[in-house]
Amino acid sequence: MTQIDPKLDLVLERVIDVAPELVWGAWTQPEHIKKWFTPVPWQTVECEIDLKPGGIFRTVMRGPDGEQMPNAGCYLEIVPNRKLVWTSALSPGFRPQASETPVPFVFTAIIAMVPEGKGTRYTATVMHGSAESAKQHAEMGFYEGWGKALDQLVEAAKKF
């Protein structure tokens, strides 16, 4: 199981009224990701997914002024409809991320989906390598951002 470290991890947990299978689809199909992944007014304009350990998970987010923010990481663990793990510390093929990568910090995200009634107990655990990175991510608006994105996911999934 995930070893949570309160100094290093940010956790968003919520029970949502869509089934795990729909949450899984929302997270693993590029056309779905584009609908919900980025809190408006930001948009996800590109998404590439190769759903296997070491496979690419790449997105390009576009801000309201047209600024673009590319991200490319890789998947680590895939348990259909239950658990998805990826990291920004490794690029596709498990290669370490270039040290000149223009991101403030790297993280590993674990998305867990447990059936609860007709819905899902959804837990996003985002692990960092230092307390400073975790604090920085929190101050950048992790809870608001991931929370709003989750609202968007639920809304989108109900229309699948």
Place this chain on the structure above:
Amino acid sequence: MTQIDPKLDLVLERVIDVAPELVWGAWTQPEHIKKWFTPVPWQTVECEIDLKPGGIFRTVMRGPDGEQMPNAGCYLEIVPNRKLVWTSALSPGFRPQASETPVPFVFTAIIAMVPEGKGTRYTATVMHGSAESAKQHAEMGFYEGWGKALDQLVEAAKKF
């Protein structure tokens, strides 16, 4: 398959006269690792292995003057008797390595074992995030060090 980048990767390939199953044992059992992992006069004095994706691969190497060099990474991919992948970019549980980690660079290593006659075509591919890291690793003596360790592995494995 592994995407080799000649600027970023160091590769040691050799046909050795021990079977893949013995090479696998040498790499995955702590009591064996201690026999061969570190080129003499260095020794591997501690080894901890949890052989699953995200599981710990930790060693402590001791130099001739008693200096100690600890390393802890995690496994990424495990294909018994054929392929073992681990990285120093992530600590156990897939957590990003602390940025203050006192190592000059991180890498991901892929150990591939292909049966060849009664022996093994052994390929160690060590991937870095930048050309600078790869150069630094080469200058630290990657080829001599991993080559000598492989000699030690073969010698040890013949006595299993």
